[in-house]
């Protein structure tokens with residue numbers, strides 16, 4: 688009888704442990720939703736419309752003229768820097784994969800919405816085997 692009781696207890700304890708793990712997974716999922724990363728699938732549309740003419744639909748750019756965004760550590764690195772480049776543009780020399788570029792990246796602030804900027808950055812950070820995290824509209828708004 689003792690054995691049966693303790694077995695029942697064990698099952699009950701194991702069951703509790705399991706359900707609390709489930710609860711914490713649910714809590715972190717809702718925390719992620721609160722950070723509200725923009726949808727990369729909306730970003731794909733923005734990318735094809737506004738970026739692909741220079742950076743190319745496959746993100747490979749044009750050697751010597753437009754830097755690749757695929758496999759580019761600057762794109763998947765500090766999101767603040769990427770947001771600043773897309774909002775304010777970039778002029779000056781950048782080097783990607785040992786290739787120099789000194790073109791002009793247009794400023795997108797006021798050209799497309801902050802939502803679209805967040806979505807397109809989330810897209811370029813995760814497309815083509817890039818592994819950068821998404822950015823939220825709030826992050827985009829916080830950078831002038």
Ligand code: HEC
Pocket residue numbers: 733734737738739740741742752753754756759761762769772773777778779780781782783788789790791792793795807808811
């Ligand atoms: C008219 C051509 C053109 C368009 C359109 C364009 N870019 Fe660029 N982009 C450039 C050039 C040129 C550079 C490099 C600037 C330099 O040499 O200083 C660049 C650089 C960048 C960089 C920085 C790369 C690095 O290695 O530092 C990012 C990120 C970027 N572009 C994203 C975008 C996104 C997102 C869009 C669309 C919303 C876009 N670009 C549209 C021409 C363009």
